[in-house]
Structures are given as C-alpha cells and as structure tokens.
Amino acid sequence: MIQPYPDHQNPLAHLLTPLLIAVLALASLPAQARDLTEQTIRSFVDTMKAAESLEPEFEALADEMATDQESEMPDFAHIFSDTLSSMEGQPAYGRLEDIAQDHGFSDLEEWGATGDRIYRAWMAIELERQNPEARQEMASALAEIENSPHLTEAQKAQMRAMMENAMRAMESAKDAPQEDVEAVRPHLDILRSFSQPE
Template sequence: MPKQSPALLRSAAIAMLLALFTIFSVSSHAQSLSDQKISSFIESLKAAEKLEPEFEDLSDEMDGEDDGTMPDFSRIFSDSLDELKGHEAYSRLEELARDHGFSNLEEWASTGDRVFQAWMAIEMEQQNPAARQEMNAALAEIENNPDMTAEQKAQMRAMMESAMGAMQSASNAPPEDVEAVRPHADALRRLSDDQN
C-alpha cells in the first residue's frame, strides 16, 4: 500500500468530519416545528405553572444554585431536565408532557429548547438590533474604568461575555424554527409576563 501524504490524510479527515457534521445537523432539525407542536408546548407550560406551588422547595433549591451565568438558550429545557432527574417533579412533568402529545419528557424538552431559542432570536431582532454593539461599548467602558479593581473588571467582563454568549446562542436558531415560532411570539411573551 503506498504511503499517504499527511496533507492528503488531513484533507480526507476534514472532509469526513464535514460530511458527518452535515448529516447530524440535518437529522437533528429534520423534524420541523409544526404549529400544533409549538401550541402544545405553550399549553404544557401553562399547565406546568399550576404545578409550581407543589415544588416551591425545588424552585428555591435551583435558584440557590444559580451562579449568575447566562443559560445556554439552545438547551434551556434539556439542561433543566438534567437537574430534575430523581425528583418527584420529573415524573409529574413527564405525565404532563404526554398529556400534551409528546412521546416523552426528552421530546418535550427538545421541542422547548428549539421554541425558546427561536423566540429569543425573535426578541433580539425586534427589541434591539444594536445590542451587541452596545455590549461591546460597555465592555470597553469597564476595561477603561480607573475606579474599578482588576477583580471587579474580571467579574464584570465574565458577566458581559456570558451575556454575549447567550445572545450568540439565541442568534444561532435555525431560520425555519424562527419562522415557525414567530406567530406564537405574543403568546410566549404573555406567558413570560405572567411568570414574572
């Protein structure tokens, strides 16, 4: 067998990785977000609100673990599910998800991840297209502030970078998800306002 050049092997490996990435990205979003699925998800969130008083201790515990970093908007529900495993709330939520047409809690969370990420992308485009520029300006202001200690600057920088990362995560929502969620943006806003 003839010896392959390192450049040729590297090119072949890169081509294979790109092909795998394309296959996985297509399959992960192959199932479109239907109007019915989005509506079912929103209705399930309304129903979940009624369970909240039963699990106040869990809510307080999760709030206590909040480290101040922005969540990954592409996995906000899936990450929350990981924290719920083993708690009674997990089985109650699974029942609720099935009642709203989802085959299991993982499908519900995955749908929620996509809906929420798309909604955040819509909110960002509607509320402030210049938000990234403003954050960069604020970051520069922090760096040049002579009244802040290096530790304070590092803490503020970390918070700003976390927020910028969250914005980037939201803006990476697939365009087809954004368009599917757009007609439901008002319902999501109302639901968010009710929770606050």
C-alpha cells in the same frame, strides 16, 4: 406561544423567567426529529399551562437551584434542556414528564429540545426588533464592567460570564433555522407572557 392564555405567571417560568429576562433585556441546536409545527408549539405551551398544578414544587426547586448554582451561568442556547437536566431525580421531574407525554411528547428530553428550539427562534425574532448595534453596545458595556472601580474582581467575573454567555446566545439565535423562526412568529404574545412577572 399561542393564543391568549391567562396573564398570570406560568409556574415552570419561575425557573426560567430570570434567564429569559436577562437575554431579552440585553438583547446550536441540531435539527430535531420532530418538526416545529403549529401543533408542536401549541402542545409545548399547553404543557407549560398544565404544569401550573406543580407550582409549589417548582417554586421550592427554583429556590434550591438558586442556592446550589448561584455561581453558574446558564447556557441560554439550551435553556430548557439544561434546566430539565438539573431537575432530574426530583419528584416534579416525573410529574412534568407525565404532563408532557399527555400532550404528545415522548419524554421530557424531547419536550426540552423543542423548548430550546422555540426559545432560540423567539430570541432571533426579538433580536430583529432590537437595535442592530446591540452586540456593539454589549461589548461597550463589558468594557465598562472591566474598568469599573466599584466592582470587585469576583463581581466583574460574574458579570463578564453573564455578558459573554448572552452574546453567545445572540450569535446562536442568529443561526436559528428560518422555518423555526416563521413557525414561532405567530406565537410571540404568549411567549412574552411567560417572561412577564405576575
């Protein structure tokens, strides 16, 4: 989101990277009290950087979540706040909240809502760069899934849920407030670095 940080993977992204990549590869938030300013975006990214100290805990938690929730499709429009909600009660949640507060956020709820807005605006920008027929291509891919003789009904249902959720995320991204989009636009390089594998 901001100026160059080191290239390596951010630990919080271990929870989020597969979801980020899914939307980017395929590829409504209410107004928040806090403006999405340059400083807010920098503070959000700095929180993610500072969370590197929690990497072992995030990796363990990511494995746990993958086992417990492998059949659930994420809500891409609320990806940060939903992920944080699933972390509540874990020791890493309190430590991450301390880090977020150190960077100017009142709590993790505010930090997660800010992340949702940043992510939504980022997706809107990425969709601008994609083929304008991306939604039609996704609909065609969905039809292919339905007609595939090589997939079980359970596999079709899982892929259908993922595709439909991604299409909803694309629609939601189109409605990202223009001021959020313009605030996020200068920070694409650092945002993309969070979704890159190590």
